[in-house]
Amino acid sequence: MAALSYSAPGVRPDNDVLGRDKPMDRTSLSYTTMTRIYLIEDNPLIATTLTDGLQAFSECDVIGTATTSDEAIDWLKANPGEWDAAVIDVFLAKGNGLTVAQYLKDNKLPEQRTVVLMNYATSEVREGALSAGVDAVFDKSLQLEAFYDFCAKLNITPRR
Numbered sequence: 724m725a726a727l728s729y730s731a732p733g734v735r736p737d738n739d740v741l742g743r744d745k746p747m748d749r750t751s752l753s754y755t756t757m758t759r760i761y762l763i764e765d766n767p768l769i770a771t772t773l774t775d776g777l778q779a780f781s782e783c784d785v786i787g788t789a790t791t792s793d794e795a796i797d798w799l800k801a802n803p804g805e806w807d808a809a810v811i812d813v814f815l816a817k818g819n820g821l822t823v824a825q826y827l828k829d830n831k832l833p834e835q836r837t838v839v840l841m842n843y844a845t846s847e848v849r850e851g852a853l854s855a856g857v858d859a860v861f862d863k864s865l866q867l868e869a870f871y872d873f874c875a876k877l878n879i880t881p882r883r
Contacts, residue, residue: 757778758783759808760783760784760874761786761799761806762785762789764788765791766812769863774788776871777871792819792822793817799823799831803831803832804832807835807836808835808874809827809831809835809836809837810874811823813848824855824856837856837858838857838859838860839859840861840870841861841862859873
């Protein structure tokens with residue numbers, strides 16, 4: 724009969740000569756932090772889907788959401804260094820996502836990223852978003868996989 728083994732977190736599964744678990748050598752571990760996303764999206768179903776997808780496919784953590792441009796700007800002003808990327812829908816319940824993008828153009832840290840994710844990314848709206856200083860524009864209906872890939876590749880320096 725095979726012996727069952729259990730290891731607590733931070734303990735290697737092999738035992739010392741007395742049968743005790745050995746502590747893990749933490750010097751060889753690499754430290755990674757999930758990218759912190761602030762999501763600006765007015766549709767609750769889409770916000771939930773994006774939150775789940777960002778965690779599953781991009782190793783990102785949605786740390787907050789807003790449904791209006793005023794709510795988003797207020798949060799971003801109050802939390803300037805607490806996020807790594809802002810994902811912005813253009814058409815919001817109140818206000819416009821491009822207003823948020825324009826605010827962030829002059830009020831974000833150099834390592835922070837802004838991404839516009841919208842339905843029907845027309846060339847006019849895409850150009851408006853890029854001129855507002857966003858790093859990327861994606862169409863929700865056609866480019867969701869590319870959006871998740873982009874978020875997975877964000878090179879953000881962890882701040883702890």
